[in-house]
Amino acid sequence: MPSAAAPSAEILRKIGETVPTPYYLYDEKQMLERVRGLQAAFGWNTGYREYFAVKATPNPVILALLKRAGCGVDCSSLAELVMAERVGFTGDEIMFSSNETPAEEYEYARGLNAVINLDDITHIDYLARHGGIPERICLRLNPGGDFIIGNAVMGRPGDAKFGMTRDQLFEAVSRLKGLGVKSFGLHAFLASNMTDVDYYPTMARLLFETAVELRRAFGVSFFMMNLSGGIGIPYTPEQRPVDISDVGERVRRNFSDAFAPVGMGEGIAVATELGRYVTGPVGWLVTKAIHEKNTYRRYIGVDACAANLMRPAMYGAYHEITVAGKENAPKTEVYDIVGSLCENNDKFAWDRPMPKIETGDTLIIHDAGAHGFSMGYNYNGRLRSAEVLLRADGSFKVIRRAETLDDYFATLDFRQINEV
Ligand SMILES: *Cc1c(COP(=O)(O)O)cnc(C)c1O
Numbered sequence: 001m002p003s004a005a006a007p008s009a010e011i012l013r014k015i016g017e018t019v020p021t022p023y024y025l026y027d028e029k030q031m032l033e034r035v036r037g038l039q040a041a042f043g044w045n046t047g048y049r050e051y052f053a054v055k056a057t058p059n060p061v062i063l064a065l066l067k068r069a070g071c072g073v074d075c076s077s078l079a080e081l082v083m084a085e086r087v088g089f090t091g092d093e094i095m096f097s098s099n100e101t102p103a104e105e106y107e108y109a110r111g112l113n114a115v116i117n118l119d120d121i122t123h124i125d126y127l128a129r130h131g132g133i134p135e136r137i138c139l140r141l142n143p144g145g146d147f148i149i150g151n152a153v154m155g156r157p158g159d160a161k162f163g164m165t166r167d168q169l170f171e172a173v174s175r176l177k178g179l180g181v182k183s184f185g186l187h188a189f190l191a192s193n194m195t196d197v198d199y200y201p202t203m204a205r206l207l208f209e210t211a212v213e214l215r216r217a218f219g220v221s222f223f224m225m226n227l228s229g230g231i232g233i234p235y236t237p238e239q240r241p242v243d244i245s246d247v248g249e250r251v252r253r254n255f256s257d258a259f260a261p262v263g264m265g266e267g268i269a270v271a272t273e274l275g276r277y278v279t280g281p282v283g284w285l286v287t288k289a290i291h292e293k294n295t296y297r298r299y300i301g302v303d304a305c306a307a308n309l310m311r312p313a314m315y316g317a318y319h320e321i322t323v324a325g326k327e328n329a330p331k332t333e334v335y336d337i338v339g340s341l342c343e344n345n346d347k348f349a350w351d352r353p354m355p356k357i358e359t360g361d362t363l364i365i366h367d368a369g370a371h372g373f374s375m376g377y378n379y380n381g382r383l384r385s386a387e388v389l390l391r392a393d394g395s396f397k398v399i400r401r402a403e404t405l406d407d408y409f410a411t412l413d414f415r416q417i418n419e420v
Contacts, residue, residue: 003241004281009324022287022304029392030282041248047269051095054080056275056370061399063087074273103130121168138185147190155191185224193232201250208258226271233280276370283369289361305339306346307382313345324362329355
């Protein structure tokens, strides 16, 4: 069940007059509706803020729209920090949730007065040397083992490189208190693309109860409980969207269950760092069928490839694919939908029932708005595509031009061929 309405064949035809395929298309109106739904779900918490995970859709126009809607940003690299700064984010509008962080990035983040989220206890001394210890700091917990909701194992935090152990967290709080930290945040990210309504509430309870224990142990106070990213979207037609207001209500109950009895909660902001949930369903990769090939399997070759969207090649991820103008046509054929890379995993779909596709048809690859364009790469010399924003009034705007061969060659100096 899709959680966003796909662009019509008519709109794609209009865009196609000036923008060649492949390109990414994002729907402004539906994106902002998702943000408003999220903010309403956590409206019970005074300081609530969504820090949009920049890596999901790193485009300044998208970030500017989210900023205007009241979001902050979650960055984890220098380029993401610089992009956030240039869009106008500063101070506590920026989370810096990095790992294996280079010195210059801590220094840059401290210069912006971003909220630092420490991934490891050894980073205390590192940050003290590179940027300095701030008065407010967030710490990333990895509780280890399996992450279980009800009876189901939802993830294996113990195998993940992120965050510090519980013992390290306690030691870190004690040391940081000694170094002058006045208030703490807690952060965890235990599983990805979770459509279970209890994902956030279960993890939130862990963070809230840990905060109560830390206050009991060290008398420290807290400014933030950061639930991070990980809320999923329905990629397959059978999956159901998460009821975000239900998620917010369950987190609220756990917040008051944990904090009210001990007189905590006042001044503690709930934060989220969702990427996929916000932009995933409202972005599409638009491509054209350029070849049909019948050998041992039936192939439709398109002008996009895994270099534009690597999730299917990398994770075997399912993405819904429709044909513009044939949305309601019967699915009489079975195809592999493939790109041009010299790699056999360059497929957007395997054995996919589809309507009959003609060369020249426009194919829409759904749910590509997050971790789509941004995971792109240049293998086989394939170039990154344009990004287009569909405005609320039906007009559109190219918000990133397509890469050119000059861009691709920009880091090379061909004069060197005569010097070697
Ligand atoms: C990737 C990431 C996110 C966003 O994850 P989604 O799956 O897009 O919600 C948030 N926080 C951190 C620290 C991340 O690494």
